[in-house]
Amino acid sequence: MDKSRTEHSARNAMAAVIGKTLTILAGFCTRVVFTRTLSQEYVGINALFFDILNVLALSELGTGAAITYALYRPISEGDIEKQKSLMRMFRHFYWVVAGVVLAGGLAVVPFLDVLMKDPPDIGHLLLIYLLYLCNSVLSYTMVYKQTLVMAHQLSYLSTLCKTISSVLQNLFQIVVLVSSGNFLLFVCVMILCTLLNNVSISAIADQLFPYLRDRNIQDLPPGERKAIFQNTRAMLMHKIGLVMVKNTDNLLLSALVGIISSSLYSNYYLIIGSVRQVLQQVFSGITASVGNLGVETDKARVRRIFEASFFLGQWAYGLAAICLYELIDPFIGYVFGKHYVFSQDVTLILCINFYLTGMREATHTFRDSLGVFWYDRYQSLLEAAVNLVVSIILGRWLGTAGVFLGTLVSTVSVPLWVEPMVLYRYSLGSSSKRFFLRYGLYASVTFLLWYVADVLCRNVDGGVLAVCSKRLLICMVLVNLAYFALYHRTKEFRLLAEKGCRILARRRAPGKES
Numbered sequence: 001m002d003k004s005r006t007e008h009s010a011r012n013a014m015a016a017v018i019g020k021t022l023t024i025l026a027g028f029c030t031r032v033v034f035t036r037t038l039s040q041e042y043v044g045i046n047a048l049f050f051d052i053l054n055v056l057a058l059s060e061l062g063t064g065a066a067i068t069y070a071l072y073r074p075i076s077e078g079d080i081e082k083q084k085s086l087m088r089m090f091r092h093f094y095w096v097v098a099g100v101v102l103a104g105g106l107a108v109v110p111f112l113d114v115l116m117k118d119p120p121d122i123g124h125l126l127l128i129y130l131l132y133l134c135n136s137v138l139s140y141t142m143v144y145k146q147t148l149v150m151a152h153q154l155s156y157l158s159t160l161c162k163t164i165s166s167v168l169q170n171l172f173q174i175v176v177l178v179s180s181g182n183f184l185l186f187v188c189v190m191i192l193c194t195l196l197n198n199v200s201i202s203a204i205a206d207q208l209f210p211y212l213r214d215r216n217i218q219d220l221p222p223g224e225r226k227a228i229f230q231n232t233r234a235m236l237m238h239k240i241g242l243v244m245v246k247n248t249d250n251l252l253l254s255a256l257v258g259i260i261s262s263s264l265y266s267n268y269y270l271i272i273g274s275v276r277q278v279l280q281q282v283f284s285g286i287t288a289s290v291g292n293l294g295v296e297t298d299k300a301r302v303r304r305i306f307e308a309s310f311f312l313g314q315w316a317y318g319l320a321a322i323c324l325y326e327l328i329d330p331f332i333g334y335v336f337g338k339h340y341v342f343s344q345d346v347t348l349i350l351c352i353n354f355y356l357t358g359m360r361e362a363t364h365t366f367r368d369s370l371g372v373f374w375y376d377r378y379q380s381l382l383e384a385a386v387n388l389v390v391s392i393i394l395g396r397w398l399g400t401a402g403v404f405l406g407t408l409v410s411t412v413s414v415p416l417w418v419e420p421m422v423l424y425r426y427s428l429g430s431s432s433k434r435f436f437l438r439y440g441l442y443a444s445v446t447f448l449l450w451y452v453a454d455v456l457c458r459n460v461d462g463g464v465l466a467v468c469s470k471r472l473l474i475c476m477v478l479v480n481l482a483y484f485a486l487y488h489r490t491k492e493f494r495l496l497a498e499k500g501c502r503i504l505a506r507r508r509a510p511g512k513e514s
Contacts, residue, residue, distance in 0.1 A: 317358025
């Protein structure tokens with residue numbers, strides 16, 4: 001079974017990384033055309049409306065994670081009837097979610113002017129918002145079936161659908177922008193491609209699991225329904241914290257600083273968020289395998305896999321954070337224009353936030369896969385409160401930098417230590433002291449390398465492309481060599497290397513056991 005989990009994880013993660021990379025490249029091309037053909041106000045409105053609707057997505061209540069966790073055991077045991085019952089519950093939940101998002105989105109309409117400090121002079125602004133709302137509501141139709149596909153460790157199939165629909169969306173949106181510059185038509189293309197993705201993944205799920213069409217479905221026992229609702233309530237609290245931290249920055253910038261600052265952030269968010277999404281695919285690809293592992297094996301082994309995953313995450317996010325800090329300002333100035341570039345202190349805060357958020361990725365993956373939702377449910381609410389209060393206070397005092405500094409303060413003060421402590425205590429079955437010592441070591445090494453890389457990169461001169469190329473080379477060589485020299489003898493590195501070699505060996509000789 002370990003062979004199956006390892007290979008499923010590798011295939012899903014590889015497909016997710018490739019698919020997300022293609023999607024990001026297509027989206028980046030669209031953003032470049034977008035900023036060249038439309039004004040900064042349109043860029044800001046696009047970011048603002050997405051964030052409003054992401055906040056409304058709180059109505060999803062974390063149902064996806066709760067029911068996905070509930071699916072792991074019946075899938076492992078081959079219990080078809082239980083899977084059918086869970087999927088019917090999931091379908092009902094998502095129809096309710098779509099209705100709540102629609103109602104909440106309409107309720108926001110009278111307050112749109114409040115969310116914009118300087119309302120832009122854009123025609124059909126209400127119609128544009130309603131089209132974004134329509135896209136958000138449609139995103140919840142039929143998509144519940146992809147949860148079953150992913151729980152069966154087949155997430156590469158949903159990745160394929162998303163990639164195709166996203167690339168098509170960006171291609172047609174570029175055509176619309178270049179040929180007409182019609183923003184309404186631009187949004188309509190997005191809606192059609194959302195439907196295309198949902199219909200495609202629904203058809204694939206129906207073909208893979210014909211029992212989804214069965215009418216004879218049993219009700220879940222009251223005890224199991226209660227457990228799912230309890231996990232759902234806990235995930236609601238986690239979701240609130242996540243949304244308040246990730247999706248209110250644009251809202252606060254728009255309300256406290258202005259829509260232009262929001263438009264600047266949207267380009268940084270595009271690049272930083274794109275890198276984060278690519279790296280997240282590595283962990284999303286192993287989620288179902290971790291859930292399966294937790295059902296079938298002992299805590300000591302799960303703990304070893306978690307610590308190796310955390311080590312991989314700190315390497316990947318540490319390297320990415322340093323590269324982003326050295327490259328993102330000149331890159332944005334070259335591609336979008338110098339008037340879209342933040343001051344260096346803002347860029348530094350954004351990249352540190354990226355790094356600290358990435359260090360939590362392994363913890364989130366194992367928490368969701370192992371069902372540890374309940375025990376740290378209040379920390380997300382506390383994180384959200386700290387983030388909102390501190391961001392407003394510092395935003396009024398420091399402007400843009402203060403809003404992002406509030407996010408940094410909320411991350412360090414609450415979830416950075418609560419989440420791993422809870423995971424170790426209630427799921428991994430050991431003390432978290434060693435983890436925090438490792439955390440401190442990893443962070444200290446990364447920030448020291450960050451400083452050295454910055455000193456070296458400041459001495460690079462030449463044109464923008466030459467500077468970016470040289471800085472990238474310095475960061476890649478320095479950080480990777482230093483990490484390898486320091487960590488190649490650790491058990492986490494050896495475990496990852498062993499699994500990587502095992503996968504390669506099986507691909508070369510698929511009929512043999514290793």
